[in-house]
Structures are given as C-alpha cells and as structure tokens.
Amino acid sequence: EAGVTQSPTHLIKTRGQQATLRCSPISGHTSVYWYQQALGLGLQFLLWYDEGEERNRGNFPPRFSGRQFPNYSSELNVNALELEDSALYLCASSQGKRRETQYFGPGTRLLVL
Amino acid sequence: AQSVSQHNHHVILSEAASLELGCNYSYGGTVNLFWYVQYPGQHLQLLLKYFSGDPLVKGIKGFEAEFIKSKFSFNLRKPSVQWSDTAEYFCAVMPYTGGFKTIFGAGTRLFVKA
Numbered sequence: 033e034a035g036v037t038q039s040p041t042h043l044i045k046t047r048g049q050q051a052t053l054r055c056s057p058i059s060g061h062t063s064v065y066w067y068q069q070a071l072g073l074g075l076q077f078l079l080w081y082d083e084g085e086e087r088n089r090g091n092f093p094p095r096f097s098g099r100q101f102p103n104y105s106s107e108l109n110v111n112a113l114e115l116e117d118s119a120l121y122l123c124a125s126s127q128g129k130r131r132e133t134q135y136f137g138p139g140t141r142l143l144v145l
Numbered sequence: 146a147q148s149v150s151q152h153n154h155h156v157i158l159s160e161a162a163s164l165e166l167g168c169n170y171s172y173g174g175t176v177n178l179f180w181y182v183q184y185p186g187q188h189l190q191l192l193l194k195y196f197s198g199d200p201l202v203k204g205i206k207g208f209e210a211e212f213i214k215s216k217f218s219f220n221l222r223k224p225s226v227q228w229s230d231t232a233e234y235f236c237a238v239m240p241y242t243g244g245f246k247t248i249f250g251a252g253t254r255l256f257v258k259a
Contacts, residue, residue: 065247074149074235074251088246122189133179134247136189 034059036125036137044143045113053108053140057125063087064106065126065134066098070119078121081106082128113144147172149238151250158226159258166221166253168236177239178219179247180210184232192234195219206230228259 037056045051057064066078077090081100095111104125110117120141124134152167170176180192193204200212210221219236236250 067249072251074151075237075249077246077248080246090246124189133191133194135191136181138188 036123036135038121038123038137038140040140041138042141042143044145046145047113047115049113051110051113051117051142053110053121053123053142054105055108055123055125055137056105057123058135061125061127061135062104063126063128063132064100064104065124066106066108067122067124068092068119069122069139070116075122079108110142115144118142118144147238147240147248149236149248149250151234151236151253153253154251155254155256157256157258160228161225162257164221164223164226164230164255166234166236166255168219168221168250170217170219170236170238170248172217172238172240175241177241178210178212179237179239180204180208180219180221181235181237181249182232183235183252189235192221226255226257228257231255231257 039054063082065080067075069075079098080088084100098108100106120139122139123137126132126134149170178195181189182192183189192208193202195202195212203209208223210219212219233252233254235252237247239247
C-alpha cells in the first residue's frame with residue numbers, strides 16, 4: 033500500500049512569492065491534514081480537509097490556504113511568503129473525521145530567501 | 146489554550162538503559178493520545194495510540210505508554226533501549242471537541258550511545 037506522498041521534496045522561494053505544496057493521501061483516506069514544523073519547534077496544526085471541505089484551521093494568517101480535490105488530494109498555498117515561513121510542511125491523511133490515526137508523508141522543505 | 150508539554154528536549158542514554166519520556170497535556174475533556182517517532186532521515190511514524198480501555202498501551206518495538214487521566218499524562222517507556230531507538234519522539238493529543246485538531250508537543254530528541 034502506497035503511503036502519503038508529497039511534492040516537491042524541496043522548494044526555494046524568495047520573500048513575497050507564492051508557494052504551492054501538494055499532497056496525495058493514502059488510498060481510501062478522505063481526511064488530509066497540514067502541519068508546519070519550523071526548526072526547533074513541534075508540529076503546528078495548519079489545516080484539516082475532509083470530503084473536500086475545510087473542517088478546521090490552526091492559528092495561521094489567511095495567506096495560508098488550501099483546498100482538497102475530488103480525489104482527496106490536497107494543495108497548500110502560501111501567499112506573500114515571509115522568511116519565517118521557512119519550515120518543513122507535513123501532510124497527513126486519515127480514514128475519517130473521528131478517532132482515526134494520522135499517517136504522515138515525508139514533507140516538503142520550504143526555504144524562503 | 147490547549148497545549149502538550151514534553152519535559153525533555155534532549156535525552157542521552159546508553160544502550161540497555163531504561164527510558165521514560167514525559168508528556169502532559171492541558172485539556173479537561175476526553176482525548177485520544179498518540180506517540181509518534183521520527184527516525185533520522187525518515188518521516189513521522191505512529192509508535193502507539195490510546196483511544197479508550199486499558200490505560201497501559203503497548204506499541205511497536207517494545208515501547209509502551211501509560212495514560213494517567215488524573216495527571217493528564219501519557220508517558221512513554223521502554224525497559225531497555227537500543228542504538229536504533231535514536232530518534233525524535235512526539236507526543237500528540239486529539240481532543241474530542243474543537244474539531245478534532247491534533248496538538249503536538251515540541252518533541253524529545255533521544256540519543257542512544259552504543
């Protein structure tokens with residue numbers, strides 16, 4: 033069974049640009065979660081999508097947005113990039129809304145110069 | 146605000162030593178609890194989880210954790226660590242309310258000396 037996949041593995045942008053990160057969940061999983069793991073910090077919850085809808089959002093500004101497609105894959109968009117957006121962005125998927133284990137992808141490392 | 150606290154940022158042990166990593170959370174309601182591990186160069190993997198029932202949970206690779214509701218704790222233990230246990234360990238809490246948002250601790254880096 034294929035795991036959660038993310039692309040690209042690395043992304044280098046300059047301040048003010050936009051970044052798009054992609055995630056494909058495990059087959060059969062309908063929920064996708066996005067986390068930011070900045071250097072020295074734990075995982076910070078960003079967004080949760082289920083069945084194509086945004087279900088919950090962490091304490092991040094509106095320039096962090098995303099969507100989930102009909103095939104349950106997801107995109108995370110970060111607009112007007114700032115230096116402090118440099119981090120590892122992790123995607124996880126689970127089978128449904130409640131009481132389900134999240135399975136993580138390898139992450140996309142974003143560097144903002 | 147809900148939070149998860151992992152007591153140690155770094156732990157250094159010799160092989161065969163016993164391990165206990167502390168995890169406390171601040172939330173009064175029902176929760177799901179997890180420990181994840183991230184080995185060097187690999188992505189996060191589930192080590193064990195607690196949803197309900199026996200508060201002593203056994204996971205992979207000889208790890209176990211005990212949920213003590215009165216102490217809001219979910220400490221991770223292993224009787225005898227191996228060099229291959231060198232990794233970063235994350236405790237995570239999923240409250241039943243608040244949209245089932247999972248809150249992670251800052252992580253504990255474990256170094257096991259051969």
